[in-house]
Amino acid sequence: MKSIHLLGATGSIGEQTLDVLANHPEEFKLVSLAYGRNTATALPYIEKFQPELISVQGTETAHELRGLLTYHPEIVTGKEGLIAVAEAGSPGDILVNAVMGSVGLPPTLKAMESGKDIAIANKETLVTAGHIVTELQRKYGVKLIPVDSEHSAIYQCLHGDAKEVEKLILTASGGSFRDKARKDLQGVTVKEALNHPNWSMGAKITVDSATMMNKGLEVIEAHWLFGVDYDDIDVVLHKESIVHSMVEYVDGSILAHLGTPDMRVPIQYALTQPSRLAIPGSRRLKLWEAGALHFEKMDYERFRALKLAIQAGREGGSAPAVLNAANEQAVAMFLEDRIRFLEIDEFVERALEEHETLTAPSLEEILEIDQKTRSSVADYSR
Ligand SMILES: NC(=O)C1=CN([C@@H]2O[C@H](COP(=O)(O)OP(=O)(O)OC[C@H]3O[C@@H](n4cnc5c(N)ncnc54)[C@H](OP(=O)(O)O)[C@@H]3O)[C@@H](O)[C@H]2O)C=CC1
Numbered sequence: 001m002k003s004i005h006l007l008g009a010t011g012s013i014g015e016q017t018l019d020v021l022a023n024h025p026e027e028f029k030l031v032s033l034a035y036g037r038n039t040a041t042a043l044p045y046i047e048k049f050q051p052e053l054i055s056v057q058g059t060e061t062a063h064e065l066r067g068l069l070t071y072h073p074e075i076v077t078g079k080e081g082l083i084a085v086a087e088a089g090s091p092g093d094i095l096v097n098a099v100m101g102s103v104g105l106p107p108t109l110k111a112m113e114s115g116k117d118i119a120i121a122n123k124e125t126l127v128t129a130g131h132i133v134t135e136l137q138r139k140y141g142v143k144l145i146p147v148d149s150e151h152s153a154i155y156q157c158l159h160g161d162a163k164e165v166e167k168l169i170l171t172a173s174g175g176s177f178r179d180k181a182r183k184d185l186q187g188v189t190v191k192e193a194l195n196h197p198n199w200s201m202g203a204k205i206t207v208d209s210a211t212m213m214n215k216g217l218e219v220i221e222a223h224w225l226f227g228v229d230y231d232d233i234d235v236v237l238h239k240e241s242i243v244h245s246m247v248e249y250v251d252g253s254i255l256a257h258l259g260t261p262d263m264r265v266p267i268q269y270a271l272t273q274p275s276r277l278a279i280p281g282s283r284r285l286k287l288w289e290a291g292a293l294h295f296e297k298m299d300y301e302r303f304r305a306l307k308l309a310i311q312a313g314r315e316g317g318s319a320p321a322v323l324n325a326a327n328e329q330a331v332a333m334f335l336e337d338r339i340r341f342l343e344i345d346e347f348v349e350r351a352l353e354e355h356e357t358l359t360a361p362s363l364e365e366i367l368e369i370d371q372k373t374r375s376s377v378a379d380y381s382r
């Protein structure tokens with residue numbers, strides 16, 4: 001029986017993780033969970049799994065939850081609450097990090113220090129502090145197992161070993177506006193941006209897919225997860241999202257991971273690897289139904305956010321943290337209808353231009369840069 005701790009329980013990945021745990025009660029025990037404010041979604045899961053520790057974002061939510069529960073778990077709040085979940089349980093437990101944004105960084109580090117393996121969906125953690133996360137991974141001998149579909153695909157094609165690899169090839173759907181030219185993106189709406197052609201996901205990552213920042217973050221994520229140089233990571237447009245990513249070996253062989261777009265597959269694999277379990281009710285891929293699969297060379301001018309992200313990744317140091325914070329802030333403003341879609345890329349580019357990169361920032365420096373960048377970007381629209 002594996003003991004699981006879950007950050008971001010009420011989100012898209014969080015709920016699918018709970019579905020995986022519910023399908024295999026003989027394999028997994030949910031010991032603790034964290035969510036933000038969505039008690040209506042959290043409550044039935046909490047009653048079902050009865051975790052002993054729960055973290056919520058604020059004291060009002062804690063009070064509301066306490067009044068609704070039929071048992072008496074420990075309830076903690078805020079950033080300290082996320083840390084408490086990260087530190088709960090025993091070495092060898094698994095923390096599933098499915099919170100949205102760089103708020104996921106400090107708890108990831110604490111969970112590693114307390115000997116947990118990390119099933120990482122929260123790509124912003126690796127983008128903002130990949131050098132710190134990988135250093136702690138080595139120091140504490142814990143596993144960092146990808147949940148992101150592309151990285152899980154690569155992990156499965158690598159069999160855990162990146163030797164003899166020539167290239168990682170990430171596939172990109174093109175997002176909600178994949179069939180539009182850049183000049184036609186001026187007036188696009190939030191509703192249109194949230195209409196991803198293949199995946200049902202949280203709002204922030206869906207907008208990131210539409211700008212292609214998601215793929216940029218994923219290139220940086222792949223660099224840190226697999227220790228592969230940016231020169232050896234390619235991105236190819238693949239509108240069907242059936243080939244989840246590929247590994248090209250030195251002899252020219254390419255191994256690919258295929259499947260229907262169902263995040264329960266990579267989530268569950270992160271919890272069971274190298275073994276596999278059935279997923280009740282999952283839709284199977286029938287290649288004859290898909291018919292043809294399409295691949296196109298990436299256009300880095302059309303998808304400028306991808307280019308910016310790769311540049312920031314290559315620059316390294318604090319640049320990816322600035323990229324990420326500027327993007328999180330700009331996407332939040334877009335979702336609130338305060339800026340236009342194309343301003344997301346513009347604001348990220350401006351934040352990067354204004355930043356003087358630190359070579360190997362500490363956690364404290366990263367958190368400070370994150371806050372400063374968010375407030376600068378908030379000011380760009382005033
Ligand atoms: N969705 C997907 O298919 C994929 C997602 N990912 C990555 O996984 C992560 C989660 O994505 P997704 O599930 O879509 O996101 P969602 O927006 O659906 O969910 C985010 C979760 O984080 C919680 N949360 C947000 N801020 C805080 C906070 N300050 N304190 C505590 N909890 C907080 C939310 O709580 P509440 O809503 O209760 O406030 C919610 O449970 C992201 O990093 C994303 O890039 C990667 C690959 C695929």
Ligand SMILES: CC(=O)[C@@H](O)[C@H](O)COP(=O)(O)O
Pocket residue numbers: 148149150171172173174175199208209210214215263
């Ligand atoms: C499910 C998942 O992993 C997302 O990151 C998804 O891949 C988004 O797809 P695109 O960014 O390629 O549109």
Ligand SMILES: [Mn+2]
Pocket residue numbers: 148149150218
């Ligand atoms: Mn992905």
